[in-house]
Amino acid sequence: MGTVHSSFNHKITEQSFTWLFDNYWEKIYELCYQQIRSHEDARELTQNIFESIWKRRNELHIEGNPEHYLMRSAKLQIINFYRDTKIREEHQASFSSEYRDFDNCTENEILFSHLNQRVSSVIETLPGQCKLVYQLSKNKHLSNKDVAATLNISIKTVEYHLSNANSLLKKSLKEFI
Known part of the structure; x- marks a missing residue:
């Protein structure tokens, strides 16, 4: 798997996972970082994508260009990150307004x-x-x-x-x- 493939029509093996990770980790990380502007959060989102692929490797079947699949996964991770951040901020704002006078x-x-x-x-x-x-x-x-x-x-x-x-x-x- 030393060359870049335009299509990726098989189940995920350890070798194909390593190839995906080696060839796309930085590109996915850069996309996440461009959207979030946090190195730690971008690394975590990127790691989540590859961890999910590895955990689902026995049932996951990527057809076509793996870059498209990974980019869609990254975009979904980014959307979820912003949704979770908004919810967390709302909870924190609610908590601090309720307990502002708590001393x-x-x-x-x-x-x-x-x-x-x-x-x-x-x-x-x-x-x-x-x-x-x-x-x-x-x-x-x-x-x-x-x-x-x-x-x-x-x-x-x-x-x-x-x-x-x-x-x-x-x-x-x-x-x-």
Whole structure:
């Protein structure tokens, strides 16, 4: 699969997935970044697209130009990102207007403690390397490059683990948003 194909009419194998990832990751990332203007969010959206393809590889059958399929997937991810961002902003605005006058330090401390405990418990459930990558990045404040060098893994692997950890944290902490 060393050449660029104008059509891609077969199920996703590990080899074809690797080819798709190697040939289209940057292009999809650039499209997401142009629309969102956040490197972290663009990486997460791009990672979500390829993760979805990998998870559905046994039933997914891309016909025609894979670039068209990936671009449509990216556009849908971008639309969902903006929809989710708008909903989150509406919830935050509602929350802050309801609690603008909230000034009880003891209750804030309890809520903060509960949030910290929840974050810690979610981090503890992460798989080994994902947990280690997250802790080096967030607790030790290492850059993705430094985490990759420390663990002798690629930067994209670091980004993959961080994306998974962030996704799990977002799902687990919805009640705090």
